[in-house]
Amino acid sequence: MVHEEVQMFPTMGLTLGSEERETPLDDLGNVVALYQPRVFRFLLATLRDRDAAETLTQETFLRAWSARDSFREDCSLATWLIRIALNLARDHTRTGRFRFWKRVSGSAVDVAEVAALVSTRECTAEERLIAQQQVANVWQTVAKLSSRQRSIFLLRFIEEMEIPEIAEITGLPLGTVKSHLYRALAIIREEHNYAEQSAKPHAIAHNRTSENATTKETQ
C-alpha cells in the first residue's frame, strides 16, 4: 500500500512509508555518502579484491537498510555497518569459490599499486623507495595473518577504531581482541625487523650511524 505521508531520500528520490519507526538508515542517501568510503576501504583491505569489495559494500548497505528496524542505536552507525561488512567478508572468504576467483581474478589488488601511493613526504627518491618497500612488506605480512588477527589489525590501524569498539564489532571479549592484536603486531614487527636487517639500505645505515654519533657526542 502507498501511504499518504512519505519521506524522500534526498539524493535518490526514494520513498518510505512514514508509519515505520524512524531510523538513521531512512536517509540512505546521506548514510551511503558518509560511510561508503569507510566500508569499502575496510572490505578492500580485508578481501584485497576490488570487485568483491565493491559488491560487498553494496550488500552491506542493502542489508543495513533491510534490517534498519533492528538498529537500536546502542552503538554508532559506523560500528553497525562495519560489523555487517565484517560478517559479509567472513562469509565470503569461507567459500572456495572466492579463493578460486581471487587466484584468477584480474581485480585482485596489486601490492605495488598500494605501495606506489605512499605519502610523498619522503625527501629523497631512495627513502621513498624504502618506504614503498616497507609498505609492501606490511601489506604482504597482513595477508599472512589469520582472518581474525587481520580484521582486528585493520580495524585498529586502518579504521583507527578503539579496542572496545573492535570488541563490539567482532563480538569478542576485550582481552581476546587485545591478544589477537598483539599477536598480529608481533608478526608484523618480526617481519619488519627481518626486512630491515636483511635489506638495510646503505644510505639509511649511513644516516643512522651519523645520528648515533651525534647522540654520543651530545651525551
Add this chain to the structure above:
Amino acid sequence: MTPELVHQPQADHGEGHLTGEQFGELLSRPAEAVGAETTPAEVHLQTCEACATELASLRGVITLFRDASKAYAEEELRGIRPFELPRRRVFQHAFVQATWLVAAAMFLVALLPLQVLRRHAARTQAALASAAASVTTNTAQSDEALLDDVNREVSSSVPDSMQALDDPSDDATVADSESSNATSNQGKD
C-alpha cells in the same frame, strides 16, 4: 605465531627490553597517548634508545601502510558504480505491493460473475420453490374436497329397513324385470 617467536634485534643489547605484549600495547595506543602515563613500558622507552627507535620505526611503517591503504581505496572508490541496490529494493517493494493489488483486483473480477451467477441461481430457485409451493397447495385443496365428499357420503342418513333402496341403477333393474316378465308371459301362452 606467538610473540615469543618474534625476532628481537634489541635482545643483543641485553635483557630488560620491552616484551612483545608491551610493544603491542604501546603500538595500539595513539602516539599522542604514549608518554601521558607512567607505565613501566613508557619509563623504559625514555631510557632505552633501541626500543624507542624500534617503536618509532614500527609506528612510522604502520602509518605509511594506513595512508597508502586509504589513498588506494579512495582511488578505487572513484571507479565503482553508484549505489543502486536500495532503489531496486524499493522498486521491488512497490512491485510487490502492485502485484498484490493486481491479484486482488483479478480475484474480485473473477468473483463478480460468480456472484451474479449465484444470485441468478438463487432467484431461479426461489421461483421454483414458489411454484412447487403453489402446486402443493392445490393438491392439498383437492385432497380436502375429496375427503369432504367421502365424509358427506358416510354421514348421510341410513334408510329404513322396509324402504326400497334408492338404487342409482334403477333403469337397468326395471329393464331386467320387464324382460323377465315378458319371458314368463310367453311361457304361460
